Amino acid sequence: MDHSIEFRADEEYAYELDEEDNLHYLRSRFYIPKNTIYMDGNSLGLLSQDAEQSLLRALEEWKTLGIGGWLEGETPWFYYAEKLGAMASVLVGAAPEEVVVTGTTTVNLHSLVATFYEPQGACTKILADELNFPTDLYALQSQIELKGLSPQEHLILTPSKDGRILEEDTIVALMDETVALTVLPSVLYRSGQLLDMEYLTQAAHERGIAIGFDCSHSVGVVPHHFDAWGVDFAFWCSYKYMNGGPGSTAFLYINEAHFNRHPAITGWFGYVKEKQFDMLSQFTHAQSAGGWQISSPAILSSAPIEGSLHILLEAGIESIREKSLNMTSYFMYLVDTLLSDDPYLFSLGTPREKARRGGHVAVEREEEAYRICEALRMRRVIPDFRPPNVIRFAPSPLYVTYHDIWQVVQYLKEIIDKKEYEQFSTARKAIS
Ligand SMILES: *Cc1c(COP(=O)(O)O)cnc(C)c1O
Numbered sequence: 001m002d003h004s005i006e007f008r009a010d011e012e013y014a015y016e017l018d019e020e021d022n023l024h025y026l027r028s029r030f031y032i033p034k035n036t037i038y039m040d041g042n043s044l045g046l047l048s049q050d051a052e053q054s055l056l057r058a059l060e061e062w063k064t065l066g067i068g069g070w071l072e073g074e075t076p077w078f079y080y081a082e083k084l085g086a087m088a089s090v091l092v093g094a095a096p097e098e099v100v101v102t103g104t105t106t107v108n109l110h111s112l113v114a115t116f117y118e119p120q121g122a123c124t125k126i127l128a129d130e131l132n133f134p135t136d137l138y139a140l141q142s143q144i145e146l147k148g149l150s151p152q153e154h155l156i157l158t159p160s161k162d163g164r165i166l167e168e169d170t171i172v173a174l175m176d177e178t179v180a181l182t183v184l185p186s187v188l189y190r191s192g193q194l195l196d197m198e199y200l201t202q203a204a205h206e207r208g209i210a211i212g213f214d215c216s217h218s219v220g221v222v223p224h225h226f227d228a229w230g231v232d233f234a235f236w237c238s239y240k241y242m243n244g245g246p247g248s249t250a251f252l253y254i255n256e257a258h259f260n261r262h263p264a265i266t267g268w269f270g271y272v273k274e275k276q277f278d279m280l281s282q283f284t285h286a287q288s289a290g291g292w293q294i295s296s297p298a299i300l301s302s303a304p305i306e307g308s309l310h311i312l313l314e315a316g317i318e319s320i321r322e323k324s325l326n327m328t329s330y331f332m333y334l335v336d337t338l339l340s341d342d343p344y345l346f347s348l349g350t351p352r353e354k355a356r357r358g359g360h361v362a363v364e365r366e367e368e369a370y371r372i373c374e375a376l377r378m379r380r381v382i383p384d385f386r387p388p389n390v391i392r393f394a395p396s397p398l399y400v401t402y403h404d405i406w407q408v409v410q411y412l413k414e415i416i417d418k419k420e421y422e423q424f425s426t427a428r429k430a431i432s
Pocket residue numbers: 104105106107133135136185189214216217237
């Protein structure tokens with residue numbers, strides 16, 4: 001690919017890009033580990049001052065109000081999950097009541113699939129893909145088992161030709177009359193491919209199939225238009241590009257066309273809000289995404305999301321996407337230009353087309369990818385490694401600079417020039 005018209009490889013140019021960047025000022029609102037280039041925002045986003053403040057406020061309310069916080073907090077805790085959902089709805093093209101902060105990613109997947117998966121007659125299968133994050137596949141298998149069916153037979157995994165990319169048309173070709181539900185990721189966690197959710201939703205609906213997306217790897221860095229696309233449901237975590245903190249509460253989206261469906265996994269916080277404390281024994285769910293809540297909202301694991309959302313909304317998701325694409329394009333240009341020839345031999349696993357890219361770049365190397373990753377860590381760069389040979393870099397548009405990207409590529413070059421990776425063990429740690 002020729003990007004020479006777009007970019008240059010010199011250091012001065014990286015500084016120029018930072019100067020021209022109108023989101024650059026947000027970086028100072030984040031706590032960036034000292035002397036570190038943090039490229040792992042797609043695994044755990046960093047803490048911002050805004051998120052710290054909203055968390056400290058929740059703690060202060062607990063300190064000073066005790067149980068009173070449920071109704072007397074600045075945003076009463078009783079309404080907090082719905083309020084944060086409404087704030088986030090702008091990021092995903094939804095109405096405020098279609099989104100709620102609740103549960104965890106995998107639990108929300110269980111709850112939504114249990115709600116939407118209704119095997120009947122010959123229409124019994126769930127269509128997914130072989131590249132999805134393992135937890136999604138484990139959950140889908142157990143949902144099939146809960147219906148008394150065998151995952152071997154009823155979970156169809158769209159194959160990938162090269163282990164990186166899924167072709168939308170291959171997925172669509174598998175949407176036959178035996179498929180009851182389709183569940184797919186928005187962005188593939190390894191290659192960073194962004195699937196065409198609009199096209200897939202349309203194809204599923206033309207065949208009478210419900211469709212839901214796991215958007216853990218895209219919300220906060222890619223705009224979504226769930227309502228316009230007609231997506232049936234979606235769920236995503238808040239600790240990656242949304243910077244909500246480790247294990248922070250997740251999100252779910254239900255298209256309002258489905259508000260009257262019965263939530264499959266019920267609990268008292270899904271009850272009609274005004275009547276929840278009537279404590280009746282018969283369950284009636286709220287006609288909103290809130291109806292899919294199960295338990296008391298995890299206020300302390302939700303509070304940081306409020307501050308984070310302020311930053312995301314202030315920046316604007318369209319501007320974030322524009323910067324993100326420019327950063328990943330620049331990264332890819334530098335890898336192509338400086339790191340593809342012998343002895344460097346790095347290549348890109350991420351699609352070239354902008355419309356098919358999420359927020360990260362997958363850099364591959366046949367040999368030594370793991371130890372190169374370790375050498376990067378010694379130089380205080382935080383990427384992550386996905387076996388067998390992928391190093392992922394997520395330049396968050398909120399706190400990573402263009403110069404960081406230039407620097408990382410420079411380091412990779414030096415690590416190979418000096419064979420710096422040779423000093424590391426090939427044994428992998430528990431978390432990479
Ligand atoms: C990060 C991620 C998850 C995480 O699941 P948890 O239940 O939050 O641990 C699930 N699915 C995908 C696609 C992810 O990227």
